[in-house]
Each structure stands twice: as C-alpha cells, then as structure tokens.
Amino acid sequence: MNKMFHALWSTLFIGDEKRRSLHEILKQIPVFQDLTAFELKFVVPILHQREFQKDELIFREGEAGNGMYIVQSGRVEILGRSASGADVLYATLFDRQFFGELSLVDGQPRSASAICSEQSTLYGFFKPDLLELIDKHPSIGTKVLFNLTTVLGNRLRDSNVKLMEFQGQLVTLRGSNGAQ
Amino acid sequence: MVLNKEHLGIRSLYWIVMTGILGLVAYAAYTLFFPLVLGFLFAFLTDPVVDFLERRGWSRHSGSMLLFGVLLAGLVSLVAVLVPMLQKQAHDVTLHEQEYVTIVEARVSQIRATALKYFSPAMVAETEAEIRTTAIHKIQALQNSVPKILAAVAHALGIAIFVPIIGFFFLVEGAEIKKWVISLLPNRYFEMTLMLLNRVNSQLGGYMRGQALDCMINGFLYGLGMTLLGVKGGAVIGVFAGLMNAVPYVGPLIGAIPGMFSLMMDPSATMPWWSVGVLFLTVHMIDNVAIYPMTVGKSLDLPPFVVILGILFGGSVAGIPGMFLTVPLLGMAKQTFIVFYSSLKSYRII
Numbered sequence: 001m002n003k004m005f006h007a008l009w010s011t012l013f014i015g016d017e018k019r020r021s022l023h024e025i026l027k028q029i030p031v032f033q034d035l036t037a038f039e040l041k042f043v044v045p046i047l048h049q050r051e052f053q054k055d056e057l058i059f060r061e062g063e064a065g066n067g068m069y070i071v072q073s074g075r076v077e078i079l080g081r082s083a084s085g086a087d088v089l090y091a092t093l094f095d096r097q098f099f100g101e102l103s104l105v106d107g108q109p110r111s112a113s114a115i116c117s118e119q120s121t122l123y124g125f126f127k128p129d130l131l132e133l134i135d136k137h138p139s140i141g142t143k144v145l146f147n148l149t150t151v152l153g154n155r156l157r158d159s160n161v162k163l164m165e166f167q168g169q170l171v172t173l174r175g176s177n178g179a180q
Numbered sequence: 181m182v183l184n185k186e187h188l189g190i191r192s193l194y195w196i197v198m199t200g201i202l203g204l205v206a207y208a209a210y211t212l213f214f215p216l217v218l219g220f221l222f223a224f225l226t227d228p229v230v231d232f233l234e235r236r237g238w239s240r241h242s243g244s245m246l247l248f249g250v251l252l253a254g255l256v257s258l259v260a261v262l263v264p265m266l267q268k269q270a271h272d273v274t275l276h277e278q279e280y281v282t283i284v285e286a287r288v289s290q291i292r293a294t295a296l297k298y299f300s301p302a303m304v305a306e307t308e309a310e311i312r313t314t315a316i317h318k319i320q321a322l323q324n325s326v327p328k329i330l331a332a333v334a335h336a337l338g339i340a341i342f343v344p345i346i347g348f349f350f351l352v353e354g355a356e357i358k359k360w361v362i363s364l365l366p367n368r369y370f371e372m373t374l375m376l377l378n379r380v381n382s383q384l385g386g387y388m389r390g391q392a393l394d395c396m397i398n399g400f401l402y403g404l405g406m407t408l409l410g411v412k413g414g415a416v417i418g419v420f421a422g423l424m425n426a427v428p429y430v431g432p433l434i435g436a437i438p439g440m441f442s443l444m445m446d447p448s449a450t451m452p453w454w455s456v457g458v459l460f461l462t463v464h465m466i467d468n469v470a471i472y473p474m475t476v477g478k479s480l481d482l483p484p485f486v487v488i489l490g491i492l493f494g495g496s497v498a499g500i501p502g503m504f505l506t507v508p509l510l511g512m513a514k515q516t517f518i519v520f521y522s523s524l525k526s527y528r529i530i
C-alpha cells in the first residue's frame with residue numbers, strides 16, 4: 001500500500017521538476033550523454049524508477065538479465081563469487097553511475113549480483129524498451145546503441161589492458177620462480 | 181517511523197479519497213466491464229497501426245486521432261451506404277411478401293411429398309402440426325420479447341459509444357498505465373513481470389492480429405465466392421462467415437448455413453444450395469493449408485479435444501460470444517502459463 005501511495009503521489013505531484021533532474025542525470029550517463037533535451041523526452045518515459053532498501057538485492061548472479069540500472073542516489077555493491085564460493089566485491093557504485101549494461105545486448109544471465117548497501121533510488125532501462133526505441137525513433141535508438149557499444153568497447157579495452165598486465169606479471173613470476 | 185500531524189492529516193485525507201475513488205471504480209467497473217474489455221481488445225488490435233504512424237514521425241496522440249478519424253469516416257460511409265440498401269430490401273420484402281409466402285408453401289409441399297414417400301400420412305401430419313405449434317410459440321415469444329430486444333439494442337448502443345472512447349484512452353495512455361501498474365510491484369518481481377508482460381504482449385498480439393487477418397481474408401473469399409454463386413447478400417453473409425471462422429471446427433459449418441438457406445429460398449437461383457457447402461469446404465481447405473499457417477501460425481496450437489470441450493463450455497456459459505472467446509482465451513492461458521513458467525525459472529524464483 002505504501003508503494004501505491006508513493007506511485008500515486010509521485011504521479012500527481014512530481015512532474016516537470018523530476019523530469020528536469022532526470023534529464024540532468026541522464027546527461028551524465030555515457031549511454032545517453034549526447035542526446036538532446038528533445039530526444040531525452042522519448043527516453044524518460046521508458047525508464048522505471050525503483051526504490052531499494054539497505055541490503056536489498058537488485059539481481060542475483062546467474063539470473064536472467066534484461067537491462068541496466070542507473071544509480072540516482074544511494075550506493076550499490078556489485079558482487080561475484082570466488083572459486084571457493086565466497087563473495088568478492090567487484091565494485092561499489094554511487095550517484096550517476098550505472099551497471100548491468102551488458103544485459104541490454106547479450107541476453108545472457110547476469111554475470112554478478114547487485115545489492116544496495118544503503119537506501120537507494122535507481123532507474124531501470126530494459127531491452128524491450130530499447131528495441132521499441134530503435135523501432136519507433138531509429139535516430140535516437142541508434143545514438144543510444146552506438147553509445148552503449150562505445151561503453152562496452154571501452155570496458156573490453158580496459159579488460160584487455162588488465163589481462164595484459166596480469167599476463168606480464170605471470171611471466172615475471174614464472175621467470176623469477178625458474179631462476180630460483 | 182514517527183509521523184508528524186501534518187503527515188498524518190495528508191495520509192488520512194489520502195485514504196478517505198482513495199476509499200471514495202475505489203468505491204466509484206468498483207461501481208464503474210461493474211457497468212463498464214464489457215466496454216473496458218472490448219476497448220482494451222480494440223486498442224490491442226489497432227496498436228500496430230498507431231506504432232506504424234509513430235515510426236513515421238506522428239505523435240502517439242495524433243496517430244490515434246488519425247486512426248479514429250479514418251475509422252469514423254469509414255463507419256459513416258458504411259451507414260450511408262447500408263441504410264438506403266436495407267430500406268430498399270425491406271421495401272422489396274413488403275412488395276414481394278405474397279411471392280415469398282408462395283415459395284415457402286411450395287417448398288413445404290415438396291418436403292411433405294418427400295416425407296410421405298417414407299413415413300405414414302398420420303406421422304407426417306403430426307410432425308407438421310408439431311412444427312407449426314412450435315413455430316407459432318417461437319414467433320409469439322419473439323413478439324413478447326420485443327421490449328427486451330429494444331433494451332438490449334439500447335445497451336449495445338451505449339457500449340458502442342463507450343468502446344471507442346476507452347479504446348482511444350488505452351491506445352494513447354496504454355504504456356503509462358502499464359508502467360504505473362509495474363511500479364506497484366515489489367522490486368524482486370518487477371523486472372521479471374516487465375519481461376513477462378512484454379513476451380505475453382508480443383505473442384498474444386501476434387496471435388490476435390493474425391486471427392483477425394485470417395477472418396478478414398476468409399470473409400473476403402466467402403463473400404466473393406457466394407457473390408459468384410449468385411447468393412443474394414453474399415458479401416454480408418461472407419462477413420458473418422469470416423467472423424464465424426474464428427471458432428474452430430463448428431465456425432465454418434455455422435457460417436455456411438445462411439448462404440445455403442439464401443440459395444435454397446431464392447427462386448431465381450441458378451446454382452444448387454449445396455454449392456455453398458462446396459465453396460466453404462474449398463475455402464476452409466485453402467485456409468488450413470495456406471492462410472492460417474501464414475497469418476496465425478502454430479504458436480497457440482491446442483489439442484482438438486480441448487478446443488471442442490472449450491467451445492461447448494464457452495457456449496453453455498456465454499452463448500455465441502462464449503464460443504468466440506473460448507479458444508483465444510484458452511490460447512492466452514496456455515501462452516501465459518508457458519511464458520510465466522519459463523520466466524520464473526530464468527529468474528530463479530522456482
């Protein structure tokens with residue numbers, strides 16, 4: 001019932017101001033940053049605002065994944081599982097950061113879990129809405145998709161750099177072990 | 181959490197207003213149930229047209245307005261054509277009343293003569309008297325129920341006015357309504373529900389639009405065929421037969437009856453009444469082999485015995501509308517269950 005109250009209250013009394021602040025947030029998210037105010041008008045209605053409590057699970061590793069989340073306020077921890085089964089903290093995300101973007105394109109299960117480590121407000125952006133955006137407004141959809149590809153490309157580049165560093169360290173370690 | 185007085189006041193006011201709104205909604209839902217369902221179906225079927233216009237730069241609102249404008253213009257034109265046609269036909273019936281009575285009497289004599297070849301005269305006379313009594317009772321019952329029929333027509337007209345208004349509302353605001361409903365769900369189930377609704381919507385939308393297209397193509401073929409066979413009012417009977425095609429197995433059989441009857445009663449007919457049967461059989465075969473697989477496909481295939489049982493059940497509960505709705509509803513239930521089950525599995529809820 002509280003949710004109903006909140007939904008009705010926000011529908012009735014929070015209009016333009018909320019939309020403006022959401023525009024500002026989206027302008028700082030790489031996936032939407034080069035969209036004009038007019039183009040953002042088509043993106044805002046397809047975002048889903050969600051309120052999460054402290055320690056509430058957003059999604060679990062291995063579950064079906066269909067979209068990304070943007071942190072409006074609060075703190076989110078991205079956790080994985082080590083070979084021994086223990087939780088490993090991959091990242092902590094704060095305001096205006098985002099996660100889960102890989103699910104927008106690959107349709108694979110979530111590669112990590114996400115939990116709110118404090119009360120947080122998130123915006124969800126999901127695959128069917130992205131596909132509809134591409135279908136109905138191809139120029140906006142293409143921009144979003146291009147930005148998404150750039151984000152994923154950058155992540156891949158970073159991973160490659162890290163992999164190279166690890167390989168270098170491994171070779172150095174093997175070399176030093178061989179010398180001993 | 182501590183609530184201050186102002187907060188408490190707002191909450192109390194909110195619950196009073198909400199209770200009032202819920203009461204009004206419950207009352208409105210009772211009277212508006214059918215218009216709501218039909219309006220939703222209308223919006224569901226015409227949604228791709230508005231989507232198409234949106235893709236071409238129209239806003240959702242103006243696209244819906246255009247669609248309604250075109251439909252209204254079509255309806256007005258249809259009424260403008262149909263009303264004089266019906267007036268002329270009614271006038272013709274009055275003019276040739278005696279002629280029709282003679283035809284019916286001649287046919288009855290023929291049937292009586294045939295019956296006398298196989299049954300005793302007493303038995304034929306008894307059956308004839310029985311049919312006559314039943315017919316008189318039915319006509320009297322029909323005459324007595326004229327006020328009820330008029331009330332039903334007035335109710336149907338009321339619904340016919342509400343359906344487009346509700347349909348327009350769903351077309352323009354459908355996405356917002358869906359978003360609002362989803363916003364009420366707990367976080368744990370919201371993403372899964374969003375995906376579930378999307379999958380059900382795309383699969384059922386495809387099925388229902390395919391079914392509508394199948395009915396239209398069949399209706400056109402039946403209408404064309406009957407016009408070529410010289411059936412009077414073949415186009416209108418074709419529309420009826422096309423609609424009946426939505427009811428599997430028995431639909432085409434029921435659809436064929438008016439055409440056969442029309443040909444049987446027409447003294448100027450050059451084709452025998454059973455030629456309509458051959459036409460229906462041919463169109464039905466073409467439908468099974470070529471049209472249905474292209475328009476509807478096999479996505480909602482149901483076992484034949486389930487379909488037959490469903491039609492019988494739907495017919496007993498809600499008459500002809502029940503027969504129409506049972507199979508799509510069964511298909512929806514099957515599809516929803518499949519999608520729901522796979523979604524629950526993929527989100528590790530079961």
